[in-house]
Amino acid sequence: MYLQHFGMRSLPFSLTPNTEFFFGLPPHVEALQVLQVALQTGEGFIKVTGEVGTGKTLLCRKLLNELSAEFVCAWLPDPYLTPAELRAAVAQELGVSLESVRDQQHLSGLIQQRLLELCAQHKKIVLLLDEAQALPDDTLEALRLFTNLETEQRKLVQVVLFGQPELDQRLSQSNFRQLRQRITFSYQLRPLHDTEVGAYIRHRLAVCGYQGAPIFNDAAVKLLAKASRGIPRLINVLAHKALLLSYGAGMASVTLSQLRAAVADTEDATPVATHRWLWTGSLLLVLLVAAGVLKGVAW
Known part of the structure; x- marks a missing residue:
């Protein structure tokens, strides 16, 4: 060529998100700083929105590369999942074997057990979802229920949502008010x-x-x-x-x-x-x- x-x-x-090309321009640096500070708090949902092509996936990969060893991350790049598929995907990311799973209740119990094991090892568990605007309604609700898992000291899971502006429109609906109240930090990526x-x-x-x-x-x-x-x-x-x-x-x-x-x-x-x-x-x-x-x- x-x-x-x-x-x-x-x-x-190239159109492929490559962290080698990450450049410290204000919108991306600010978003990364918000994410890093928010993850240190260990509470609730974190939301990053931006128009198509503004660098959300690159930012997600940069965050994954920079998180310290105290974090255990489950990254779901394809969010168009049913609640059952979401649980299975999270379980696999956390190293839970699916071979002996009897039903969804059993799988949820195995995930909670694994989360408690990681918590006992002083690990922070982060679930990152790219293209979150594509999450079905019942899967968003299942995601909210994940954040109900907690010890007396802290939540067992933090959730980071990367999505297009349509995500904000969906979360503004009254049926998502419980999830919306759990968003502790948010950032909107702007164009350059x-x-x-x-x-x-x-x-x-x-x-x-x-x-x-x-x-x-x-x-x-x-x-x-x-x-x-x-x-x-x-x-x-x-x-x-x-x-x-x-x-x-x-x-x-x-x-x-x-x-x-x-x-x-x-x-x-x-x-x-x-x-x-x-x-x-x-x-x-x-x-x-x-x-x-x-x-x-x-x-």
């Missing part, structure tokens, strides 16, 4: 500001080994920030396409016309003024580059 052309070791704008977008791009390029002159000038960063609305996932998509176009044209930096073409080829990007002929031809160029036709380069 364009790695050798720009002198990079790896793709700088224009200056943060530039720092974000430079950081990811540096992590991948790029050392040359700026590939995205100030005007390109400004356009990229506007088209992406400061959402990291969209920044990655647009920047990657723009680099493909720059490479295909044999250039050392991204032009505004190439970036406009990338925007026109990305459905969720905020449209910018361009010419139909420009982005159609550029899209064909992207496809040719991706197929390894240009310059005889294979992926």
Whole structure:
């Protein structure tokens, strides 16, 4: 692709959440600090919400990597579970054998026994759920009941919910008022500001080994920030396409016309003024580059 052309070791704008690329921008640092402080209290639910693509999964993985050995974490990346499936998933994450389970009541007893064992070892148990807005109603209630498990000193489980803004809408319903009252800490991830977008791009390029002159000038960063609305996932998509176009044209930096073409080829990007002929031809160029036709380069 364009790695050798720009002198990079790896793709700088991959969509896969990779903690190697974590950058200490204010919204993510603040969210991480809230989570770390909240988990030290050992009480209730913790909620982090943000628009699609703002970095919730990356934040979740960063938290998992940074928690000390006193924490035992159960991470459920796919929350679309029935209450029975939720209990089974939590049991497996905590190392509970499911082979001899007779029924749901028995499984709940085994989970509680395991939690008490971990508590006796002075461990703090944390249940993290990504994409929590997809949790069915009865599973949310089952999750609340998990937090009823406690000793005389503290709760046995803390729950961290990562979700889209729809999670807030669901929890505002009256049937979830008991769960809502147990949310002790919450944080809402915001999109990046224009200056943060530039720092974000430079950081990811540096992590991948790029050392040359700026590939995205100030005007390109400004356009990229506007088209992406400061959402990291969209920044990655647009920047990657723009680099493909720059490479295909044999250039050392991204032009505004190439970036406009990338925007026109990305459905969720905020449209910018361009010419139909420009982005159609550029899209064909992207496809040719991706197929390894240009310059005889294979992926």
